[in-house]
Each structure stands twice: as structure tokens, then as C-alpha cells.
Amino acid sequence: MRTMWDEEFEVVIIGSGFAGLAAAIEARKYCDKVVVFEKMPVPGGNSSICGGIFSAAGTPLQAENGIEDSPALMLADMLASGQRFNYPELARMVAERSTETLLWTIEELDVKYQPSLSWVGGHSVPRSYNTWNASGSGIVKPMLAKCRELNIPVRLKSCLANFVDDGNNAIEGVEIREEYIFPKSESGTPKRIRATRAVVLASGGFSQDKEFRAIQNPRLTEDIESTNHQGATAESLISAIRAGATPVQLSNIQLGPWASRDEEGFGVGSLFSMLAGFPYGIIIDVSTGNRFVNEQSDRKLLVDSMLNLGTESIAIVDQKGVAYATTLDQCLKRGVVRKFDSIEELAASNHVPLMPLVNTIKSYNSSIEKGEDRFGKWIHKGLEPIQYPPYYSIRLLPKIHHCMGGIRINTLAQVIGIDTRRPIGRFYAAGEITGGIHGASRLGGNAVPECILFGRIAGANAAREPLRSGHPLSQE
Amino acid sequence: MLVQCIENEIAEIETSEKEKSEATRKLRSAADLLVIAAVSEWARAAETGKNGGLLEKSSDEETSEKIFSAVFESVGEGILLIDKDMEIVKANRRACEIYGLMVQNLIGAKVSSLTDEPGAHILTEFFSTLIEGQRKSAEVTGVYVDGKTFPATLTVTRSDMDGEKYWQIIVRDDTDRKNMEKQLREEKQIIEEMNLTLKNVLHSIERDKKEFENRVASKIRTTLLPSIAKISKTTSDGTRKVYLSLLEQQLLSLTEGFERELDGGLLKLSKTEIEICRLIQAGNSSKEICEALKLSFDTVQTHRRNIRKKLDLNGRKLNLHAYLLNRML
Numbered sequence: 138m139r140t141m142w143d144e145e146f147e148v149v150i151i152g153s154g155f156a157g158l159a160a161a162i163e164a165r166k167y168c169d170k171v172v173v174f175e176k177m178p179v180p181g182g183n184s185s186i187c188g189g190i191f192s193a194a195g196t197p198l199q200a201e202n203g204i205e206d207s208p209a210l211m212l213a214d215m216l217a218s219g220q221r222f223n224y225p226e227l228a229r230m231v232a233e234r235s236t237e238t239l240l241w242t243i244e245e246l247d248v249k250y251q252p253s254l255s256w257v258g259g260h261s262v263p264r265s266y267n268t269w270n271a272s273g274s275g276i277v278k279p280m281l282a283k284c285r286e287l288n289i290p291v292r293l294k295s296c297l298a299n300f301v302d303d304g305n306n307a308i309e310g311v312e313i314r315e316e317y318i319f320p321k322s323e324s325g326t327p328k329r330i331r332a333t334r335a336v337v338l339a340s341g342g343f344s345q346d347k348e349f350r351a352i353q354n355p356r357l358t359e360d361i362e363s364t365n366h367q368g369a370t371a372e373s374l375i376s377a378i379r380a381g382a383t384p385v386q387l388s389n390i391q392l393g394p395w396a397s398r399d400e401e402g403f404g405v406g407s408l409f410s411m412l413a414g415f416p417y418g419i420i421i422d423v424s425t426g427n428r429f430v431n432e433q434s435d436r437k438l439l440v441d442s443m444l445n446l447g448t449e450s451i452a453i454v455d456q457k458g459v460a461y462a463t464t465l466d467q468c469l470k471r472g473v474v475r476k477f478d479s480i481e482e483l484a485a486s487n488h489v490p491l492m493p494l495v496n497t498i499k500s501y502n503s504s505i506e507k508g509e510d511r512f513g514k515w516i517h518k519g520l521e522p523i524q525y526p527p528y529y530s531i532r533l534l535p536k537i538h539h540c541m542g543g544i545r546i547n548t549l550a551q552v553i554g555i556d557t558r559r560p561i562g563r564f565y566a567a568g569e570i571t572g573g574i575h576g577a578s579r580l581g582g583n584a585v586p587e588c589i590l591f592g593r594i595a596g597a598n599a600a601r602e603p604l605r606s607g608h609p610l611s612q613e
Numbered sequence: 614m615l616v617q618c619i620e621n622e623i624a625e626i627e628t629s630e631k632e633k634s635e636a637t638r639k640l641r642s643a644a645d646l647l648v649i650a651a652v653s654e655w656a657r658a659a660e661t662g663k664n665g666g667l668l669e670k671s672s673d674e675e676t677s678e679k680i681f682s683a684v685f686e687s688v689g690e691g692i693l694l695i696d697k698d699m700e701i702v703k704a705n706r707r708a709c710e711i712y713g714l715m716v717q718n719l720i721g722a723k724v725s726s727l728t729d730e731p732g733a734h735i736l737t738e739f740f741s742t743l744i745e746g747q748r749k750s751a752e753v754t755g756v757y758v759d760g761k762t763f764p765a766t767l768t769v770t771r772s773d774m775d776g777e778k779y780w781q782i783i784v785r786d787d788t789d790r791k792n793m794e795k796q797l798r799e800e801k802q803i804i805e806e807m808n809l810t811l812k813n814v815l816h817s818i819e820r821d822k823k824e825f826e827n828r829v830a831s832k833i834r835t836t837l838l839p840s841i842a843k844i845s846k847t848t849s850d851g852t853r854k855v856y857l858s859l860l861e862q863q864l865l866s867l868t869e870g871f872e873r874e875l876d877g878g879l880l881k882l883s884k885t886e887i888e889i890c891r892l893i894q895a896g897n898s899s900k901e902i903c904e905a906l907k908l909s910f911d912t913v914q915t916h917r918r919n920i921r922k923k924l925d926l927n928g929r930k931l932n933l934h935a936y937l938l939n940r941m942l
Binding site for chain 2: 274
């Protein structure tokens with residue numbers, strides 16, 4: 138049967154986050170007709186609401202600050218937190234090309250970063266850049282502007298319904314529902330879009346898909362909140378599996394330990410904990426006033442200890458530590474972080490027993506002096522005892538944040554077929570929809586380089602596929 | 614949602630674009646008032662909730678809050694709530710779509726980031742001058758997430774809550790309206806230009822006609838009338854003959870203007886041929902022409918052949934009747 142097409146492009150990209158937009162910009166270097174489809178009425182997805190943290194090894198800011206780092210060290214950190222579930226060849230690419238990718242955002246997109254580095258949990262050294270506005274939108278906006286400049290249409294409310302193969306183990310196009318209204322799967326009009334070179338799937342994770350994530354991991358019940366936007370659902374992943382893609386490690390779903398109990402989603406509190414509360418403060422169990430974990434552990438370790446505790450926990454930081462928080466004003470304004478003149482007030486307000494808390498802080502401060510922490514927090518020269526008022530606290534609530542699992546790709550970003558274990562023709566994927574790069578636990582700030590790097594690889598390779606021969610569009 | 618449904622209905626009604634846009638405009642302003650009422654209702658509810666310290670809301674309040682948020686989210690215009698720091702504290706779905714930003718990105722953002730410098734200036738002016746309950750509108754430039762600009766109408770109302778100043782902004786993306794206006798303007802311009810051209814054409818026709826009349830009148834006055842006078846005065850037959858032939862000449866020269874407009878070929882035709890042409894032009898068949906002119910059929914056919922030859926129609930696939938139809942004979 139001959140398939141009829143409504144429209145034709147050279148490269149068709151699904152998703153308008155970091156990976157999709159990077160793929161589009163790169164693909165446009167090699168061919169003219171590139172299109173991005175986004176199912177939501179607004180572009181950018183989770184990328185535009187994330188914290189905008191970019192981890193990279195061997196960067197100019199590290200050199201400026203005399204921080205010794207290497208891709209090998211970054212890879213070691215990734216494999217350690219990932220518990221070696223990572224596909225090493227993919228993880229290595231992220232580590233080795235992280236700085237190149239960072240510089241691409243600066244040189245090609247003119248992304249502005251803050252002048253100091255952050256030290257995010259699970260990384261051996263400070264290696265994380267922050268966008269100027271403490272948000273992923275600081276990268277998404279310049280990407281969208283670039284797309285506009287390059288005449289790459291970003292079509293909103295256009296939901297992927299199906300991949301269309303050519304009967305010869307290659308993808309020839311997609312079925313899109315135009316004027317789709319999220320989340321109504323039957324809304325919109327089906328249109329068949331042909332890709333004369335290739336299709337790139339960059340549709341993100343499924344953290345908001347309560348049913349699907351519970352199928353993968355029954356502990357993730359539907360009452361658990363997510364930092365993601367509403368559109369982070371699994372239907373494109375299911376379409377990819379239906380088209381023969383290999384699903385991997387779908388139960389590796391990460392919760393963010395730093396999210397706030399006092400706001401919805403990722404909000405502004407997450408960055409407060411991540412950049413100030415955890416590295417320069419302490420996490421305590423509110424029922425006992427005691428520390429229970431190395432605050433600079435990777436996310437999985439932190440969340441597991443918090444959940445094992447079974448009670449609420451808060452992070453505390455003083456005036457010195459709060460200097461690293463990029464979102465402090467908004468946190469205070471929204472009541473996500475509260476400010477106290479004394480530890481006594483902080484304890485009373487948070488219902489923490491005072492004496493144990495005072496002892497906890499005393500003991501933490503002395504371990505900084507001794508240079509050795511019983512929970513294994515690395516004591517470095519930038520770390521100071523908690524003793525300078527005012528003090529700040531944030532109520533923590535782990536929220537589902539990132540899907541490490543997804544579909545299997547190779548180093549060329551080609552989707553691997555489950556039947557053949559070889560690449561499916563003209564089918565690429567990048568970003569959170571792919572799986573196995575971060576293993577059991579993704580390090581903070583590693584998704585941005587990963588998404589952009591593999592997005593660019595996917596876009597460039599898709600655009601260099603040989604052009605399919607002519608095929609009439611449907612006569613309507 | 615309701616408003617949008619009605620708008621779609623309006624779009625489908627078969628009537629002029631102007632009436633449609635007028636109806637849509639009226640509908641929208643009614644919707645605006647509804648939104649303003651709803652927002653201030655919601656604001657009041659928020660205030661009593663806070664002041665009364667009600668921990669559990671009655672089901673009535675819950676229902677009304679649900680209704681409010683349904684209206685707020687689905688209304689066809691963007692709504693932003695701005696606080697004293699000029700930051701957005703609430704935004705509906707339409708506002709997100711208009712600016713291409715997720716609600717998470719709109720909230721906490723400076724409202725000035727959604728417009729250009731003059732737009733920000735106008736807003737600051739509104740914020741500092743509006744008194745509680747007052748409403749002002751302005752057309753400003755909106756900025757989409759990718760940097761593209763678009764025409765927008767902002768309607769700003771101040772409504773204080775809990776002793777704090779707040780401003781509601783209703784945002785309308787005017788791209789479609791402006792495009793429609795532009796199209797109308799262009800169409801109007803084309804019509805006006807055509808009008809002008811027609812006027813000019815009529816004008817010059819009128820002028821030519823006048824000129825021609827003047828020419829005929831002056832010829833009659835200067836040449837014909839004196840000749841006629843001479844003829845009536847003279848008694849000599851010879852002189853009369855001379856003047857009569859002159860008169861003939863003068864009359865002929867008066868018709869020069871027409872002759873020049875005649876087809877060159879037609880002038881070569883003989884009297885009989887012209888006669889035949891007139892009959893052909895009137896739609897007569899050769900047979901009818903034979904009868905009318907009392908000529909044999911063969912003679913008429915010969916005349917027709919000669920006419921075609923003189924008019925240079927030989928070898929051309931052209932019907933004589935069709936050729937003559939538009940010509941002056």
C-alpha cells in the first residue's frame with residue numbers, strides 16, 4: 138500500500154526542549170526544510186522550567202578559579218552515582234564533550250551564565266554553570282530565537298500519534314495530530330508528515346504520567362508530586378516502542394530531594410536547596426533535630442535516606458551559605474524559605490526540638506574544624522561553620538524529577554531496534570526520551586549537556602541522511 | 614471557552630467581515646467585563662479567606678472557586694495579576710500561549726519583560742496613576758518567547774487586596790485584528806485608486822468630446838456659413854457651382870476626424886462592397902443580401918472574396934461577420 142502524505146520536510150523533530158531545538162539548529166546547517174513539532178501550546182517543555190544548571194569538566198570558570206577537573210573525573214562521578222547502570226560509551230561522550238557543548242551555547246547561542254560555579258551534590262568538584270536567570274529558559278529562549286532566525290518552524294499543539302515506517306526497517310515519517318488539546322488524545326486532526334531524510338525523537342520523560350511511572354516503579358504512587366510540567370507523559374515513548382525501539386531501564390526514575398513542600402513543582406525552592414542548603418548547610422530530621430545523611434550525596438542516596446526516615450526533613454543554612462542561593466528573593470517572597478534571627482526561632486517555627494538541633498549544629502561545626510565528617514561530607518576550604526545569623530530553613534519534599542530510562546541509542550544517536558539490535562533506519566533520538574546514559578541516578582546539571590550534545594549529534598546525522606526520492610503528496 | 618465558542622459561531626455566520634469583527638469586538642468587551650468581575654470576586658474571596666483564617670472552606674466556596682478557576686483558565690484573553698514589585702503573581706493559560714511561556718516562567722517574572730521599552734513605560738505610568746478600580750487601555754508591543762514582537766492591547770485595572778496594591782492586566786493579541794485591518798486598508802486603497810483612474814478616464818473623454826464639438830462648431834462658423842451665404846447671395850450659376858464644390862470639400866474635411874478612426878482596409882472598399890459589409894454586419898446571409906441588392910449569388914460571393922482580400926483577411930481563420938461586428942462602417 139502506498140502511503141499518502143500531507144506535508145513533507147527533510148528532518149522532522151518531535152519535541153521543543155533542549156534536545157529538540159539543538160537538533161533543529163544543527164540539522165539546519167546541512168539542509169533547508171526542518172520542522173519541530175510540540176504537543177503543548179507553549180514551547181520549551183521541562184527544559185524551560187528547570188534550574189538551568191550546566192555541569193561540565195575543564196571549563197574556563199574552573200580554570201579561572203584554579204579548580205582541577207577532567208572528563209575522566211566527571212565520568213567517574215557519573216558512573217559512581219549511576220551505580221554503573223550507565224552505558225559507558227554514552228556517559229563518556231557527555232563527560233568528554235561537556236565543555237565543548239557549554240562553549241557552543243555561549244558562542245552559537247549567546248547564552249549568558251552567572252560568573253561563579255556551583256558545587257552540586259555527587260560531583261567531586263564545583264563544575265556547574267548557572268544561567269543568568271537561574272532557569273533553563275535562559276537557554277531555551279536563545280534557542281527559540283535561533284530557530285526563528287533560521288526559519289525553522291516550531292509548530293505547537295501538534296502531538297505525535299505514530300511513526301510511519303517504509304516497510305524496510307526505516308522510518309519514513311510521522312502521524313501528527315494538529316490543533317491537539319493536551320491531554321485529550323482524540324483531539325486534533327491527523328496529518329501525515331513525511332521526513333525525506335530522518336525523524337528525531339526528543340520528547341522528554343514521563344515523570345507526570347502517573348499510571349505509566351507506577352507500572353515501571355510501583356513505589357511511585359500517584360500522590361507523589363513531580364517537578365515536571367503537565368505534558369511530561371509517556372505516549373511518545375510508547376509510540377517509539379511500537380515502532381520497534383528498545384526500551385531500557387524504565388524503572389530508573391529519579392526524585393529530587395531538594396524540592397519544597399511549600400510550593401508546587403520545581404518552583405524556586407529546589408535551586409535554593411541545591412545551590413545553598415545542601416552544599417553549605419545541613420539537612421535534619423525535624424522529629425529529632427539530627428543529621429542523617431551526607432548532604433552532598435547524589436540525589437538517589439539523599440532521597441532514599443529521606444524516605445527511609447519516614448518523617449519530614451528541612452535544610453538549614455546561615456547568612457554565609459545563603460550567598461550561594463540564586464533564587465533567595467523569590468523563595469522568601471513566596472514563603473518557600475523562611476528567615477530567622479536565631480536558631481531558637483528557627484527551631485520553634487519548624488517544630489524541631491531545640492537542644493538536639495543546637496547540638497547537631499555544634500557537632501557539624503566541629504567536624505568542619507576537624508576536617509572530617511561522620512556522614513562523609515567532603516570538608517573543603519569554602520565550607521564554613523553554621524554560625525552567622527540570620528538563619529534560613531526550607532521544608533523538603535522529594536518530588537519525581539527525571540526519567541533515566543528511555544529508548545536505547547548508540548553514539549550516533551540512532552535508535553536501536555529491539556528485533557535486530559541494530560539501528561532503525563532514519564530514526565534518531567536525544568534527551569530524556571533516551572535511556573541508560575545516567576544509570577541509576579543522574580547528577581545535577583548533567584541533563585543539559587547530555588540533551589544538547591545528543592540533540593546536536595542527532596540533528597546533524599539526521600540531516601546528512603541521503604534524501605529519499607520524490608513521492609507525491611496526497612492530492613487534496 | 615464559551616466566548617470562544619460564540620466567536621467560532623460568529624466566524625461561521627455568512628455576513629460581511631466588518632460585521633463579523635464588530636460582533637466579535639462587542640462579544641469580547643462583554644467577556645472582559647465578565648473577567649474583571651470574576652477576578653475581583655476571586656480577589657475578595659482570597660481576602661476573606663486570609664482575614665477570616667478559615668481553615669476549612671465551605672463546599673459553596675469550593676464550588677465558586679472551581680467555577681472561578683475554570684473561567685480564569687479558559688477565558689479567551691490573557692490575564693496577568695501583577696504585584697507591587699511589578700512581578701507577575703498569577704497568569705492564565707491564554708496568557709501563557711500569547712507569550713509562549715510556561716506559567717512557571719511567567720510567575721515571578723517582571724511584567725516589563727513581556728513588552729518593549731515604550732510598553733514598559735506605559736505600564737509603569739498606569740501603575741503609578743491608576744486609582745483603585747480604575748481601568749485604562751493601551752496598545753503596546755508584546756514580545757514572544759523567541760523574540761518576535763506582536764501588537765497587543767493591554768487593559769489594566771487596579772484592584773487592591775489585603776491592603777496591598779495589585780493590578781490585573783487583560784492581554785489581547787491583536788495580530789489577527791491588525792492583519793484584518795491591514796487587509797481592509799489595502800483593499801480600500803485599491804478601490805480608491807481604481808475610482809481615481811475611472812474618474813480620470815471619464816474626465817478625458819468629456820474633454821475630447823468638448824474639443825471635438827468646439828472644432829465642428831468653429832469650422833461651421835468660419836468656413837461653411839460664409840460659403841452658404843455666398844451661394845445664397847450670388848446670382849451666377851458658375852460661382853454657385855464653385856462654392857457648391859467648395860462646400861462639398863469643406864464638408865468632407867469636417868468628417869476627416871472620423872475617417873482617420875476608420876479601419877484603413879475599410880476605406881479601400883467600393884460603395885457596393887460597403888453596402889454588402891453593412892448587410893453582413895447586420896447579420897444577413899449571402900442569400901438575403903442577393904435579394905436585398907438584387908444581385909446574383911455568384912456576384913455577392915465575388916464581392917465577399919474581394920472584401921476579404923481588401924481587408925487582408927485571406928488565409929486567416931476569421932469570420933467576416935465577426936470581423937465587421939466591432940467596426941464602424
